[in-house]
Amino acid sequence: GVSFVIPQDWLGGLRPNQAAFMLGSNTKPGIGLVIMRASASMADMDGLLNTAQNLGDGVVLYPAGAPQKTATDYRLNFSGGQYVGMAVGKLGPGGNGVIFFFGGPAEQQSYYNRLMQQMVSSLKFVQPQVSGEVQRWQQLLSGMMLKQMSSYYSGGSADGSYVGGSSSKTLHLCSDGSYAYAGSSSLGVDGGGGSSGYSGGSGEDYGRWRVEVIGARVTLVLQSQDGSS
Secondary structure (H helix, E strand, O other), X not given: OEEOOOOOOOEEEEOOOOOEEEEEOOOOOOEEEEEEEOOOOHHHHHHHHOOOEEEEOOEEEEEOOOXXXXXXXXXXXXXXXXXXXXXXXXXXXXXXXXXXXXXXXXXXXXXXXXXXXXXXXXXXXXXOOOOHHHHHHHHHHOOOEEEEXXXXXXXXXXOOOEEEEEEEEEEEEOOOOEXXXXXXXXXXXXXXXXXXXXXXXXXXXXXXXXXXXXXXXXXXEEEEOOOOO
């Protein structure tokens, strides 16, 4: 787990079914976010942060330069029109992580820098504890096989033309925390008059699975063997 202190003049809260802790102020411009991850890596942070950030109301921020990285620290600045932003990601000793973000009008950049310094300085990591809710979901899912199948067909024309396809996805959640995924799909087309075609494919993946509970939101996280999730 993590603990941090919300800056003066700012308020924070976790909306239902959201994984980000929202920060706002009644007297200061801008917004803030705190994203907490039970399991995190530099690759995760790069995937979340090193891309365009849509703040809503038509405000989109883009990475300004390359991120600054150390073994446990990730920093990246953003800009877009009259707005700026900054993000700091920190990895904890227990494999967990947290991301702080502040953004708003460009003339407030120095103010956001001070806010970020306060938040990062107040951050404390503690060894993640498995909650009762997480344990309940882990017990429910452990050893389960989840399968999704779908198919579609469109035809019936006088010339005999049609389009049809099917897909299948299977996920095995093993009791040792590993998973195995397999998927396949196929597509058949007949344009009538002797023209037709077929395509298909399949794929598989292996890795580790876990359950994350943040507020009222329960998420099944798959961490592939290549590090992606």
